[in-house]
Amino acid sequence: MKPEEKIINYFTILKSKKIIGSSYIFIGNNFSIINRLLKLINCTDSSRFCNQCWSCKRIEDLHHPDLLIVKPDQTSIKINQLREAVHFLSRKSYYSPKKSLIIKDSQKLTDQAANLFLKTLEEPPNNSFIGLICPKLEDILPTIISRCRKIYLPYSKGKLGKSRDEVKDLLRTGYFGSKKRKDFSLFIESLIILLHNQLKNNMGYSDNQPDDSLSLDLNFEETIVALEDLFKVYNAAGNVNTNLALNLIKMRLRCN
Numbered sequence: 001m002k003p004e005e006k007i008i009n010y011f012t013i014l015k016s017k018k019i020i021g022s023s024y025i026f027i028g029n030n031f032s033i034i035n036r037l038l039k040l041i042n043c044t045d046s047s048r049f050c051n052q053c054w055s056c057k058r059i060e061d062l063h064h065p066d067l068l069i070v071k072p073d074q075t076s077i078k079i080n081q082l083r084e085a086v087h088f089l090s091r092k093s094y095y096s097p098k099k100s101l102i103i104k105d106s107q108k109l110t111d112q113a114a115n116l117f118l119k120t121l122e123e124p125p126n127n128s129f130i131g132l133i134c135p136k137l138e139d140i141l142p143t144i145i146s147r148c149r150k151i152y153l154p155y156s157k158g159k160l161g162k163s164r165d166e167v168k169d170l171l172r173t174g175y176f177g178s179k180k181r182k183d184f185s186l187f188i189e190s191l192i193i194l195l196h197n198q199l200k201n202n203m204g205y206s207d208n209q210p211d212d213s214l215s216l217d218l219n220f221e222e223t224i225v226a227l228e229d230l231f232k233v234y235n236a237a238g239n240v241n242t243n244l245a246l247n248l249i250k251m252r253l254r255c256n
């Protein structure tokens, strides 16, 4: 069974027993699972989700009155955004069994915003579902982590912003097009996915095609170190000096 299906099945069981928790941290980049989970939580027509009902369709479009998605306002998630979110959770739900709050890039919560949110995580209003999404657990305040259940998302496959060959070309040339920042960010994201696939291939538990990985000559430790640096660059992709970052990455991947 694919890791993604395991997560969905796990939540299907929780749903059938009516014991879906209220606060979760999802670690990873795979938003499609979150979308499916939100459908599952809200769909009353199926034990999983039906993709047909009003609620499922609204969630597919991320436009549902009982769903709020918070993401960084430019570089951070600010206290005002969290105040709104807390207010949203305190309201009654209109159409769904639960009100769902998703905080994307929750590593970008300011300390103020995070502190404001602690009480809500501690004692969430009835029928709340709070999902914090972050690429890496280490970037989240321990006080937040301790209040949430943790779910590791499998990396999304087949959704590379850049193909393997494009990634290889960019590693070699460092030429990012006119939308440099966006291009760079997609490049880093794709590189993370490819490297993660390589790690899984090397550990021998992968159903990936060889094409999904970069086949770099790196050992396990080196791959982990490279991934850590890639996450750092990815989180700072809006501000980082792309040339310097690219040189660091090439050094880590030993492809100078």
Ligand SMILES: [Zn+2]
Binding pocket: 043, 044, 045, 046, 049, 050, 051, 052, 053, 054, 055, 056, 057
């Ligand atoms: Zn449905």
